[in-house]
Amino acid sequence: xxxxxxxxxxxxxxxxxxxxxxxxxxxxxxxxPKPETRPDPRPRREVGRVRVxxxxxxxxxAPMRRAPRAPFVLLVIGLMCGGLxxxxxxxxxxxxxxxxxxDLRSSIDELRQQAALQEKxxxxxxxxxxxxxxxxxxxxxxxxxxxxITSRPVDGTR
Amino acid sequence: MxxxxxxxxxxxxxxxxxxxxxxxxxxxxxQLQGLxxxxxxxxxxxxxxxxxxxxxxxxxxxxxxxxxxxVTVEAREIYLDPKVVEPAKxxxxxxxxxxxxxxxxxxxxAKLAKTTSRYAVVARDVDPLHAKKIMSxxxxxxxxxxxxxxEYPGGRLAGGIVGFVGVDGYGLAGMESAFNKVLAGRDGxxxxxxxxxxxxxxxxxxxxxxxxxxxxVRLTIDRDIQWAAQEAxxxxxxxxxARSGSVIVxxxxxxxxxxxxxxxxxxxxxxxDSPPGDRRNRAVSEVFEPGSTNKVITAAAAIxxxxxxxxxxxxxxxxxxxxxxxxKDAHPHPxxxxxxxxxxxxxxxxxxxxAAERISSQRLYDMFxxxxxxxxxxxxxPGEEAGLLPGWQGWSGSQRxxxxxxxxxxxxxxxxxxxxxxIANGGVRVTPTIVAGTTDGHGRFVPAPAPKRTRVISxxxxxxxxLMLEAAVGHDGTGTEAAIPGYRVAGKTGTAMRYxxxxxxxxxxxxxxVGFTPADKPRLMALAVIQDPKKxxxxxxxxxxxxxxxxxxxxxxxxxxxxxxxxxxxxxxAHR
Numbered sequence: 001x002x003x004x005x006x007x008x009x010x011x012x013x014x015x016x017x018x019x020x021x022x023x024x025x026x027x028x029x030x031x032x033p034k035p036e037t038r039p040d041p042r043p044r045r046e047v048g049r050v051r052v053x054x055x056x057x058x059x060x061x062a063p064m065r066r067a068p069r070a071p072f073v074l075l076v077i078g079l080m081c082g083g084l085x086x087x088x089x090x091x092x093x094x095x096x097x098x099x100x101x102x103d104l105r106s107s108i109d110e111l112r113q114q115a116a117l118q119e120k121x122x123x124x125x126x127x128x129x130x131x132x133x134x135x136x137x138x139x140x141x142x143x144x145x146x147x148x149i150t151s152r153p154v155d156g157t158r
Numbered sequence: 159m160x161x162x163x164x165x166x167x168x169x170x171x172x173x174x175x176x177x178x179x180x181x182x183x184x185x186x187x188x189q190l191q192g193l194x195x196x197x198x199x200x201x202x203x204x205x206x207x208x209x210x211x212x213x214x215x216x217x218x219x220x221x222x223x224x225x226x227x228x229v230t231v232e233a234r235e236i237y238l239d240p241k242v243v244e245p246a247k248x249x250x251x252x253x254x255x256x257x258x259x260x261x262x263x264x265x266x267x268a269k270l271a272k273t274t275s276r277y278a279v280v281a282r283d284v285d286p287l288h289a290k291k292i293m294s295x296x297x298x299x300x301x302x303x304x305x306x307x308x309e310y311p312g313g314r315l316a317g318g319i320v321g322f323v324g325v326d327g328y329g330l331a332g333m334e335s336a337f338n339k340v341l342a343g344r345d346g347x348x349x350x351x352x353x354x355x356x357x358x359x360x361x362x363x364x365x366x367x368x369x370x371x372x373x374x375v376r377l378t379i380d381r382d383i384q385w386a387a388q389e390a391x392x393x394x395x396x397x398x399x400a401r402s403g404s405v406i407v408x409x410x411x412x413x414x415x416x417x418x419x420x421x422x423x424x425x426x427x428x429x430x431d432s433p434p435g436d437r438r439n440r441a442v443s444e445v446f447e448p449g450s451t452n453k454v455i456t457a458a459a460a461i462x463x464x465x466x467x468x469x470x471x472x473x474x475x476x477x478x479x480x481x482x483x484x485x486k487d488a489h490p491h492p493x494x495x496x497x498x499x500x501x502x503x504x505x506x507x508x509x510x511x512x513a514a515e516r517i518s519s520q521r522l523y524d525m526f527x528x529x530x531x532x533x534x535x536x537x538x539x540p541g542e543e544a545g546l547l548p549g550w551q552g553w554s555g556s557q558r559x560x561x562x563x564x565x566x567x568x569x570x571x572x573x574x575x576x577x578x579x580x581i582a583n584g585g586v587r588v589t590p591t592i593v594a595g596t597t598d599g600h601g602r603f604v605p606a607p608a609p610k611r612t613r614v615i616s617x618x619x620x621x622x623x624x625l626m627l628e629a630a631v632g633h634d635g636t637g638t639e640a641a642i643p644g645y646r647v648a649g650k651t652g653t654a655m656r657y658x659x660x661x662x663x664x665x666x667x668x669x670x671x672v673g674f675t676p677a678d679k680p681r682l683m684a685l686a687v688i689q690d691p692k693k694x695x696x697x698x699x700x701x702x703x704x705x706x707x708x709x710x711x712x713x714x715x716x717x718x719x720x721x722x723x724x725x726x727x728x729x730x731x732a733h734r
Contacts, residue, residue, distance in 0.1 A: 098359075113286040116231055123226060123311045128385035143707050145643045146714045 206351040206359070213306055214343030217372035219320055219333055221381040222414075222594055226311060227320050228334065228426070230372075233307035234289030236300070238278045240270050243299035251297050255280055258292050282325075283307040310426035316384050317424040318439030319377065319539070319592065331429075331437055333375060333593075336540045340596055343372035374597040378414035383407055386711035387419035391686065394704045395421040398691035401666075404441040405687075405704060406575040407712055410680040413579060413588030413609050415537070416712065418442075418572075442535070442542040445568040446668045446689065449654025450505045450636075450697070452564030452574075454581060454623055456514050457502055459525035461619045465516040468499040468622045471732040474509040481555025485511060488653065488696075500730030503629040505636045505651060507563045514562035522562065523550035528614045529577045529587070531569055536589040536610070545569040564654055575685040578672045581627070582648070582680035585620035587612045624648050628677045629728040639702035640671055642710055644720050648680075649673020649705065651697035656690055666690035671701035675709055676721045684709045 124130060190198065219228040236259060243251055248270045256263035259281040269278040282305065284292075289302040308323045321332020329338035346369030351362035387405040395403040407417040420440040424432045438444075460466035475493045477486040487507050501509030514522060526532065532547030546568035553561065560566040572590060580587040588609050595605040615623075627648035631637045636651040652670030657663070669691055674683035686704035694700045712718075 110287075110290075113232065113290075117285065117287060120231065120309070120311075123229070126225075127312055128315070128382055129313065143710055145645070145710055146719075147644075148719050 203351075206362075207349055208352050209347070209349035212346035212348055212367075212369045213327075214345050214369035215306060215371045216308065216323075216327060216343065217341040217374040217597070219337075219341070219375050219377065221316075221377055221379045221384070222416075223381065224376070225381045227316050227377070227379070227381070229309050229311065230306045231309050232286055233282070233305050234284045234286050234302040235282050235305045236280045236284050236289060236292060236302055238266075238269055238280055239276050239299040239301065240273045240278060241276055241299070243270055243297065247297065251300060254295060254297070255292070255300070258288070259284065312381070312385075313427055314388065314423040314425045315381065316377075316379055316388075316418070317426050317429075318420045318441065319379065319418055320426060321540070322424070322426050322429045322437075332439065332540065333377065336538060337375050337593075337596075340375060341372045344370040346370070370599075373599070374601075376594045376596070376603065378409070378416065378592055378594045379418070380416050380712075380715065382715050383708070383712045384417040384419060386715075387417040387708045388421070388423055390704045390707040390711075391419050391688075392421040392423070394686075394688060394700065395691075398669075398688060398693045398700050400669075400691040400700075401689045402440055402444070403686070403688040403704075404444070404571045405708055406441055406571055406685045407708060408575055408579050408590060408683050410579055410582045410674060410683050411588075413576075413583075413590050414594070415590055415592045416682065417708070418592070438541050439539055441571040442537065442539045443570070444689070445543050445545050445570055446687070447567065447654045447657060448564040448569050448574050449652035449668060449670060450507075450564055451577075451650050451652035451670050451672050452567070452569075453502055453505065453510045453562070454627070454650060455525050455529055455531075455577060456510055456522065456562045457498065457623055457626065458529075458581070458615045458619055459517050459522050460498070460513045461622055462525070462615055463517045463521055466498050466513050468497065468626055469729055470498045470513075471495055472498065472501060472509050472512050474501065474506050474512065476508065478508045478511055478559070480511060480559035483556040483559075485556070485559055495732040497729050497732060499626040499629055499728050500634075502623075502626040502650070503632070503635040503728070503730050505630070510563045511559045514559070519550040519553055519558055522558075523547075523553075525614075526567070528612075529580060530573055531567065535570075535572050535576055537572060537592050539592060542572070543570050545573055564652065568657075571685055571687050574670070574672055574687075575683065578650075578674060578683050578685065580614050581620050581623050582674040582683050583620075584617040585613055585615040587614045624677055624680075625726065625728050627673065628725055629730060631673065632725070632728075634730055636696075636698040637671060637673070637702050639698055640673055640705045640709075642675065642706055642713070645675050645713065646677035646721065646723065646725055647673055647675050647709070648677035649702075651702060652687075653695060653697045658690070666692075667695035669695055669697040669700040671697050671705045673705060673709075675713065676718070677725070678723050679721050681718050682709065682712050682716070684712070 216230040218226050218230070220226050236255070238251075248267065252263050252266040252270055255261065255266050261281065266280060269275075269280065272278065284302070292300070293302050306327065308327065310317075310320065310322070317332075319332055321334035321336075322330055323334050324330050327342070329335040329341065334341065346367045348364070348366040350364035350366075351359045353359055387407060391403040391405045394400070403421045405417065405419045406415065408414065409416055418439070418441045422432075422436045424437045429437060457466075461468070472495070473493055474487075474496050476489070476491045477484050479485075485507060488505070496504065496506060496509055498509070498513060500506075501513065526547055532545055534542050534544050548557070548567070557566045576587065576590055579590070588611050591606065591609045593606045595603055598604050625648075627650055628646060629635055630651070631640050631647045631649050637649050640649050641647055650672055652668070652672070654668045654670070655664040656666045656668045658665040667690065669688045670686065672683070672685040674680040684705050686701040686708065688700050688704070691700045
C-alpha cells in the first residue's frame with residue numbers, strides 16, 4: 001500500500017491507485033494539491049479524478065444527491081427487451097407467413113390440378129372419336145354430298 | 159494417498175478436475191468450430207438445402223384451329239424407398255399401391271423386397287389428385303415426385319405427323335422430333351433451405367432460375383378432316399385386305415397440308431406397342447411406283463413442248479413394242495382413235511408412250527424434276543424420302559417408255575400430291591407446308607415463312623390438263639367412283655405394279671386416286687393410295703371411293719360451295 005508522499009509510479013493504473021489512496025481520509029487532505037501542481041495530460045483520467053474529488057468533498061461537506069441510475073438501467077433493459085420481443089414477433093410473423101404461403105400455394109396447386117383435370121375431360125370429350133361414339137348411329141358417317149340453297153337455279157347444284 | 163479433508167486441497171483437486179473437463183470441452187469446441195467447421199457447415203447445408211430441377215413445360219402441338227394434338231400436363235411419379243418402408247407394413251403398402259395404381263401386387267412386393275435400393279419407380283404419369291390420395295395414406299417410404307406427362311388426346315389422330323417423345327421427354331419421331339428444340343424449352347433450377355417438414359425457412363439463402371417453357375407449334379392440319387381421312391383409309395385398307403394406305407389433303411392455293419393420314423396409324427399413347435414400321439409417316443417415307451397418276455407429267459411435258467394438244471388424235475393399239483419389251487394396256491382392245499384427252503381419261507399406257515415419243519428424254523426428265531420428283535418436297539417432316547428418279551442418260555430402251563406411265567421410278571405419296579397441287583394451282587408449285595407457325599416467348603403466334611412458289615407449267619397447259627382430268631372422272635373415264643354429285647371433280651386413277659423387296663420383284667399392286675375440287679376453281683386436292691390390296695386392285699375401284707369420302711367430308715367441313723358451272727365437253731374419241 002502506497003501513501004500520497006510516495007513517488008507515483010508511471011503506470012497506466014495511476015489514477016486507480018490514486019483513488020484507492022485518496023479513499024482514506026488522512027491521506028485525502030495531503031493529496032489534494034497534487035492534481036493542481038501535476039495536471040494529468042490525459043483527459044480520460046480527469047474524470048476519475050474529478051469524481052474522486054467530489055466524493056471527497058461530499059464526505060467533507062454536505063452530501064450531494066447522486067443521480068439515480070435505476071431508471072436509466074431499467075430504460076435500457078426495457079428497450080433491449082422490447083427490441084428482443086419485437087424481433088421475436090417479427091420472426092414469428094414471418095414464419096407464420098411462410099406457413100400461410102405454403103398452405104395457399106398448396107391450395108392453388110390443388111385448384112390448378114382440378115382445373116387441369118376438367119380441361120382434360122373437355123379435351124377428351126371433344127375428340128372426333130369421342131364425338132363419334134356419342135353421336136346417333138345414323139349421323140356417324142354421312143357421306144352424302146353437300147347440299148346448298150341458292151337464290152337462283154344453278155346447274156349442277158341440288 | 160491424497161488427503162482431501164483439507165479444504166485447500168479439495169479446492170485444488172476440484173480445480174484440476176474442472177480444468178481437465180473444461181479443457182476437454184475447449185478441445186471439442188476447437189475441433190467443431192475450428193478444425194471441422196467447414197465440413198460440418200457443408201453437411202448442415204446439405205441437410206437443409208433442397209436443390210431441384212425445375213422442368214420446363216413442353217410446348218403443345220395443335221391443329222390449325224388450336225385443338226391440341228399433343229399437350230403436356232402435370233403428373234406425379236410414385237416411387238418407393240424400400241429401405242424406409244417398415245417390414246411389417248410391406249404387404250399393406252404393396253396391396254394398397256397395387257389397387258390404386260392398377261399394378262400387380264407381386265411386382266410392387268418385389269420392388270419392396272430390394273431393401274438395398276433407395277429409389278424404385280412404381281408408376282409414372284399419375285394424376286396429381288390421385289397421387290395426393292395415395293400420399294394421404296401416410297406410408298413411410300412412399301413418395302410422389304412432380305413430373306410432366308406428354309398427352310396425346312387423339313390417340314391415333316395424326317400419329318404419323320405428330321410423332322412421340324421418349325421417357326425422358328425428348329422427341330423421337332414426327333414433329334416432336336423435328337421441332338424438339340422449339341417445343342422443349344429450357345429447364346430451370348432452384349435451391350432453398352427447408353425445415354424438417356419441408357417448409358421453407360424464412361430469411362435464408364435461396365436461388366431460383368426460372369424454367370423457360372417450350373413454344374407451341376401450330377400445324378396446318380384440320381383435326382376433323384384428318385380424322386375423316388384416317389377413318390376412310392383405315393376402313394378401305396381393312397375392306398380390301400391391303401397392306402397399308404395413305405391419304406393426303408392439301409389446300410390448293412396455299413400448299414398447306416390439311417390432312418395426312420396413314421393406315422395402320424401409330425397409337426401415340428402406346429407407341430411402344432406398335433411395330434417399328436407403323437411408327438413412321440408412310441405418306442412421306444414410303445416410296446412406290448406411281449403408275450398412271452404419273453401420266454399427267456408426261457402430258458404436261460408433251461403439251462408444253464407444243465407437239466401435242468388435248469385434241470391430238472392417236473391411233474392406239476393395246477400393246478406397243480418398246481426396245482426389247484412389249485408393253486400393254488390394262489385391258490385388251492382393238493386399235494382405237496383416241497384424243498390425247500381420251501388417252502389420259504382412259505389411262506392408256508400405249509397412248510401415253512406414243513405421246514412421250516414426241517418429246518426428248520431430257521425434256522421428260524426435266525419435267526419430272528420441275529414437279530419435284532427425285533428430291534424431298536421441302537415440307538420438313540422427318541423421315542421424308544426423295545424417291546428414285548434415274549438420270550435420263552441412264553434410261554434403257556424400255557425404261558424410257560415405262561417411265562412415261564409411271565413405272566420404273568419411285569416417289570412418295572406427298573410428291574404425287576404436290577404434282578396435282580401444281581396443276582390445280584394453275585401450274586404454280588407451292589412447297590407443301592405442315593407448320594402454320596410457332597408461338598414466341600410471350601405466347602404470340604408467329605406465322606411460318608411463306609412457302610416457295612415456282613411456276614412449273616403455263617396456266618394454259620394446267621387448264622388443259624385439268625379438263626383432261628375432269629374427263630377421267632366423267633362417264634367414260636376410269637375414275638367415275640370419285641365423282642361427287644354437284645361438284646366438278648378432276649382426278650386420275652393409278653394402278654401400278656408394286657415392287658416388293660420381300661418377294662424380290664413385282665408382287666401385288668399400288669392403287670391410287672388423286673384429284674381436286676372444284677375443277678374450275680380448285681380449293682382442295684386429295685390423294686388416296688393403297689398398297690397391295692387383295693380384294694380389287696384398280697385405283698378406280700379401291701382408291702377412288704376413299705378420295706370421294708374424304709373430299710366430301712372436307713368440302714362440307716370447309717363449307718366450300720360448288721362453282722355452279724358446267725363441265726365443258728371434252729372429245730375423247732375421234733371417229734375416222
